């Protein structure tokens with residue numbers, strides 16, 4: 001089998017629990033988003049992402065309140081909007097820095113990432129969460145600061161996770177041939193897109209999920225089970 005030289009991992013459902021994202025991060029951002037936007041309305045990056053959100057929704061003209069309402073609805077719908085994710089990441093920063101939560105990573109993940117790095121593999125993240133949010137999550141993980149392990153981060157600014165071209169661009173950016181890159185995710189549509197771009201794939205099916213009898217991607221219950 002072709003040697004794996006780089007691993008690109010998803011976060012939610014793969015390195016970290018869906019519950020940490022849905023039950024801790026999303027409610028934290030939802031509660032604070034209206035006040036955060038009002039108090040940061042003169043910040044250029046906030047203005048930029050509000051404008052992008054309004055554009056994405058097809059609003060020709062929208063008040064700040066209308067865009068806030070839109071963003072709250074998108075949080076409830078778990079919409080993978082680049083603009084929403086950027087704004088959520090800005091809000092989560094306060095919570096991490098105040099010690100209000102630490103990011104969940106599954107128990108075997110940190111040691112396995114260290115082992116892969118020790119074997120010379122390059123490690124990357126690809127998540128719908130913004131790159132700053134990804135860095136915060138691994139900086140403030142419950143297994144300590146894992147950011148030194150990663151060579152790079154990708155978010156939906158490179159493309160949507162269910163589109164083949166996103167993975168084509170990622171392998172170009174990391175300078176590898178696709179067959180030397182393993183993409184790990186819990187979402188089969190993301191794995192289908194990565195496989196169509198020629199990447200190797202690993203499907204994380206964390207307990208209590210059951211591994212199907214004939215999974216269409218190599219399936220693993222945790223990182224320690226992954227065969228390179």
Ligand SMILES: CSCCC(=O)C(=O)COP(=O)(O)O
Pocket residue numbers: 010011012013021025080085126127128129130133134137161
């Ligand atoms: C980067 S932490 C927040 C994760 C997030 O907002 C999200 O939507 C998770 O998506 P993923 O692509 O990691 O499944």
Ligand SMILES: [Mg+2]
Pocket residue numbers: 010011012013014185186187
């Ligand atoms: Mg996921």
